[in-house]
Amino acid sequence: MTDFFEGIDPIRYEGPGSENDLAFRHYNPDEVVMGKPMKDHLRFAVAYWHSFAWEGGDPFGGQTFLRPWHPQDSMETARIKADAAFEMFRILGVPFFCWHDADIRPEGENFAESKARLDEMIDYFGVKMEDTGVGLLWGTANMFSHRRWMSGAATNPDPDVFAYAGATVKACLDATHRLGGQNYVLWGGREGYETLLNTDLKRERQQAGRFLQMVVDYKERIGFQGTILIEPKPQEPSKHQYDYDVATVYGFLRDFDLTDHVKLNIEQGHAILAGHSFEHELALAASLGVLGSIDMNRNDYQSGWDTDQFPNNTPEVALAYYEILKAGGFTTGGTNFDAKLRRQSLDPEDLIAAHVGGMDVCAAGLKAAAAMLEDGKLEALRAERYAGWDSEDAQALLHHATLEQCEECVIERDIRPEPRSGKQERLENLVNRYL
Amino acid sequence: MTDFFEGIDPIRYEGPGSENDLAFRHYNPDEVVMGKPMKDHLRFAVAYWHSFAWEGGDPFGGQTFLRPWHPQDSMETARIKADAAFEMFRILGVPFFCWHDADIRPEGENFAESKARLDEMIDYFGVKMEDTGVGLLWGTANMFSHRRWMSGAATNPDPDVFAYAGATVKACLDATHRLGGQNYVLWGGREGYETLLNTDLKRERQQAGRFLQMVVDYKERIGFQGTILIEPKPQEPSKHQYDYDVATVYGFLRDFDLTDHVKLNIEQGHAILAGHSFEHELALAASLGVLGSIDMNRNDYQSGWDTDQFPNNTPEVALAYYEILKAGGFTTGGTNFDAKLRRQSLDPEDLIAAHVGGMDVCAAGLKAAAAMLEDGKLEALRAERYAGWDSEDAQALLHHATLEQCEECVIERDIRPEPRSGKQERLENLVNRYL
Amino acid sequence: MTDFFEGIDPIRYEGPGSENDLAFRHYNPDEVVMGKPMKDHLRFAVAYWHSFAWEGGDPFGGQTFLRPWHPQDSMETARIKADAAFEMFRILGVPFFCWHDADIRPEGENFAESKARLDEMIDYFGVKMEDTGVGLLWGTANMFSHRRWMSGAATNPDPDVFAYAGATVKACLDATHRLGGQNYVLWGGREGYETLLNTDLKRERQQAGRFLQMVVDYKERIGFQGTILIEPKPQEPSKHQYDYDVATVYGFLRDFDLTDHVKLNIEQGHAILAGHSFEHELALAASLGVLGSIDMNRNDYQSGWDTDQFPNNTPEVALAYYEILKAGGFTTGGTNFDAKLRRQSLDPEDLIAAHVGGMDVCAAGLKAAAAMLEDGKLEALRAERYAGWDSEDAQALLHHATLEQCEECVIERDIRPEPRSGKQERLENLVNRYL
Amino acid sequence: MTDFFEGIDPIRYEGPGSENDLAFRHYNPDEVVMGKPMKDHLRFAVAYWHSFAWEGGDPFGGQTFLRPWHPQDSMETARIKADAAFEMFRILGVPFFCWHDADIRPEGENFAESKARLDEMIDYFGVKMEDTGVGLLWGTANMFSHRRWMSGAATNPDPDVFAYAGATVKACLDATHRLGGQNYVLWGGREGYETLLNTDLKRERQQAGRFLQMVVDYKERIGFQGTILIEPKPQEPSKHQYDYDVATVYGFLRDFDLTDHVKLNIEQGHAILAGHSFEHELALAASLGVLGSIDMNRNDYQSGWDTDQFPNNTPEVALAYYEILKAGGFTTGGTNFDAKLRRQSLDPEDLIAAHVGGMDVCAAGLKAAAAMLEDGKLEALRAERYAGWDSEDAQALLHHATLEQCEECVIERDIRPEPRSGKQERLENLVNRYL
Ligand SMILES: [Co+2]
Ligand SMILES: [Co+2]
Ligand SMILES: [Co+2]
Ligand SMILES: [Co+2]
Ligand SMILES: [Co+2]
Ligand SMILES: [Co+2]
Ligand SMILES: [Co+2]
């Protein structure tokens, strides 16, 4: 127990009319939505790194937060940090959290020491998780902050770094497995390049493919039941990152025959940076069978870097959950807030309020999405638009026709296709009706 | 013969010192570069649409060009336009050109009439090509301008449009074949969506896959020896286009098992719009075995739409040809200028000068790229960076290791990887030495 | 009367629960908000150009709409178009509309004929306005579509074009005056450049300043009581436009001493293109005393051109009206929908539905903004943040201190400023409470 | 003396044919260009912060560089750093450098201690500058890194921070004055906002104006002969920065009547982020009389943050120097490399090579620009484009006409303006001739 959040009681649902800053107005964990408690749809997770390890620095300034667990260079402060974190999980009532190895333990002198420290903290977490009932949505290895990773982990020109990356993922996957993690995530912030001039794209892609295969093999060997997830991001920190977006990662998985073994963790901010809407990335992943989990943090559309802000626009969030519900909802996945406070938000209360606001927006979005889906008008209109394809002739055309037959049919029937309205504005209005 | 370009003589190579606006300063067609005449490396083509069919309109204004072949609504003006085009090919000495059906013939009342008109113009072209020795780099179907295509061609919700698209591609592929075209291109400007709300991504992707299979089958049936090329573009006119970039198209081709049958036509402007450098898209396509041809027109980095300008930055062009030379150069592909005059560039001389400048920049870039490759310093530095992977141990690590073995090796050898400089600035300086 | 909208009854307010596609759920014109009927806050206007003159073309395709008033090349179809427009104004119950000269009359052979046609249509409009009670929010001259304007209007290198522009604005301002227009707008889509290489920035700025002075002088001479408004936009169609954004136009007005005579018409889409949020541009204009009117159409954040879509995101719209209400609301200004249907939205009903949806989103946003302002929490928190400046000492520091005094004070008092939380997330949550 | 650059001899000019990585191929300091030695045109400066204080961190990773002057927390390492810096200035033969207070001295416990440390280091610098002949292009205060500045310096909601900022600028301006600095720069990375919700734009603008007035007053009081410069940047670190771009700062200066006292330091990277080309910002500043100095570091066009890379594209650099030469060249200003190594460029040699490459590209660009200007073709074509304005009638139209006279003239003369080609491609070709 710490007194970091002293005076802040567990957050309760008080309904839309509440004027309490620290109450849920929409998130009512046990309220049933489409046959399931809201909490089991949303499966919220807190990101350990942003909320507890990040100190408020940005490229133009250093630490703004002063926390009881600073400096983060000893096992003792690591435990104080963990205490505060679990205190927050309790206050928020979130079912899950997520971590990188580097968030939870100080770096050791060498791999063995780092691993020993990780293992010790995992024990510490294990007890706390048991006590609180909080679960691990996913673990992951930070293979981008230490200078050893500066030119990549699996895709490094130095085989020693590749080996070190393999050892690191093993340690993190073991730890995730021990804690009953639901998924294991790989994000390759340095798996890419700064300049093509010193880079062998083909070779690095091969390294990445082999590495992922090793991870999948190991996961199966140890009986980890969770899902292996790749988190796409187009750039930042690297100029170009190999896991650019959903479509790119899908092509990579096809190439290495891993579509059955790996799914995606899709972040709104990264979708935006790649030039896509969040719902596009979700819909595409769902259609390709690789939708796994989400990082529900927004980017500022007008800042060209990953701002990782808490979501606050309900209409946008609703469209995201709509795609998730249509795809059948999460299995091992969930809603992680890979979101950080603005660096001027110094107070413990800011940390709580930010999560409360984010959770509430997600709950409101989920309810709107569910209403939209249950009402069925949107899907009915979509189906109607393609209804012409339902006939036997159309199906034959699609599945068996040749160009010659197309031509014959067009000429014989003198086809002069008459376009029909796409009704975009009417559909947009319809969506607004559920919000 | 027209007198549209009256007074403009065929462009000649006069060397870097020339002060003649309408002379080549770098493009010397028969000059040998890396064992091949420059013209056979570059394989220049003029785009019929921008140079002859486009009238100077933009979203905020109409026609600025007044050409002898306006209005473009009769077969007579279509022939005048063709005469002017071949006149320009002769003046420039370009070996190739490219067209869409809609550029070269006026739209008919129905498919049959449009096709008849196309066939008539193809005859007209055939004679001119015979006379001038100009070849066809590629033909393609315009399946985005007419209102029938407003919701897509192959991916349309209306099966009649799918059939019409099949018939159209057949006609254009037949025409390309007749004219001895080196490639056939598909660009799907409306194969995408305006809003996800009315779109079934999965279904449309399936339609696109089947359609492409039909094209490939037909090509083989008629013995067309050219290459089928897809031209990626992320958006514009559609909000999202399925053929987003090289990586996306590659994943699509893998899914439909078409990587052996289809390659890519890569445009600088489209690379930029997708957030990539041109050289990235070229290098990636080469590494995946799908590099086919290029559209060498630049976009303004600061305009969010496809500005399709003539290339004018030699350093950038050099990096592009460097990737092409490294990949072995073009086979059926070439350098198409999918570039249009600025709409204020009204004069016939502008059209000539723009191509002369573009060709010259390409020639200068090619020579720099060849020097860089022949010198070998850049490739030697690249190879050296990855040299650690050449050892037997490193190869074993890459091909056969498990995560357990990685861990063992890191712990036993107490690996503490020491990063080495990536030398980016020195490499950039090196590149500048060849320019 | 036309039968273009046949079967569509005037839109009525039915409340949030309505399932009628063509009813208002939020816009209840006479409902009082902050002491004024909603309609007098919002002052909605329809843009004649997008809704009636635009035919559905984009840079990659032509006309998709087929309207009874096509082709738009005769006075007869101009009248049919006007009939349909006023029919729509009646159905929507909008109090205002806006036009360019080129939207409402076919271009003549020369200026005199164009002007005569304009005058004739103004008469036609006058009668209709009298009959329906619909007013003119603003008129404006289209000085960007015809090829004569290709290199600018007031900033053209050709003085004849400058004169033509002066004559054109006179005609349009006269017409606006005759119709009792509330404002007159200048948008300079071609007042900028395509390439700096052929441009004399300084000279063109001087031309623009003089031109604006002429307009202001004329306005006063004829006793036009409306406001002269400049509409900023950073680029498109030109590569660079002089009226880039609010701050740029303000500097220009200062230079030519016109801040008392000219205000701004601010468009969300143009704010976005310039890298600003809409609320930033509104707040900045208000703080500089130049906030005039708004174009409430959104851009897609991920399309690099002006998509001019109907607003559909209530939280964003609420923040815009918040700035407007804080600034005291509109005087001569209003809410113009400079928005166009997607080109696939072919049906008359789409046109109605798009406006109904947009008006409803604005009404919902206005109500949220009013609640936020009336509640006062947000403004109280803002004031509190700056409260330190209220003391006499702080005011003396601000208004009279020297650097020496700053130093003295810091050293003597050993000032070590302790930062306070900016509370961003809590403020964002607070805003969501009113939505 | 340090041995950090051991083995690296002073860089010499060896001409374009040199294959020496560490030689100038274009920068020949005493070579006369347009009547002045190249070094006096270019006036190169090294940025102390990027080259000596930055440790290689980015938002996703920490220090990569290991330097003899790390950790940077003592006066002793501050002196070692200074020794290495002056060693590099000697090797490069640069005439100038630039600093922030925070780059050169460790932060003290309070203002007095920080100032004492600054003064001590200034003494240390003074001796070294005397010894080497290296001058100070500009000094500046880092009012963005320490947490006290997190909500702004002059625009902070806390008057204590405003006072602290005043004291800080006094200290830095005093130091700059003592070292004979040619300019003093203000860059307001935190003078802006993270969210409009907690910001009073108007009040903060007022604070900024007053602050700048204090600086100008103080400068005059102490007889500092250098120029006060503002460096615009649109965003990053803040979401919005008040000194957005040249036009914005100009409007601000006009408002506070400071256009005669303050000029601009324009950075390519910041121009790009604001949506402008570098040459646009330079040309605009020149036309408004506020062009002061430049930061000649490029941004990657495709990364949405300030990448601060060394320039390497000669054609772009040439266009920048063209504007500078046209404006009469630098007076107190110069060419600062506000550029940092890529964080993988670990070696001392990288630091030298990066500057050598940058200086060479600038020299090549300058020579091309001078040739272009001396040849006069470009300016002749520009003048010709506007020649219509030279007549007496045209000047009368411009300076004295009314809208009525415009109309009269158009109707009487039946003016039908015929557009002339803007010749953009021919001008672009012409520019390439000098490269
Ligand atoms: Co992120
Ligand atoms: Co994430
Ligand atoms: Co293009
Ligand atoms: Co193209
Ligand atoms: Co617009
Ligand atoms: Co507008
Ligand atoms: Co910068």
Ligand SMILES: [Co+2]
């Ligand atoms: Co700078």
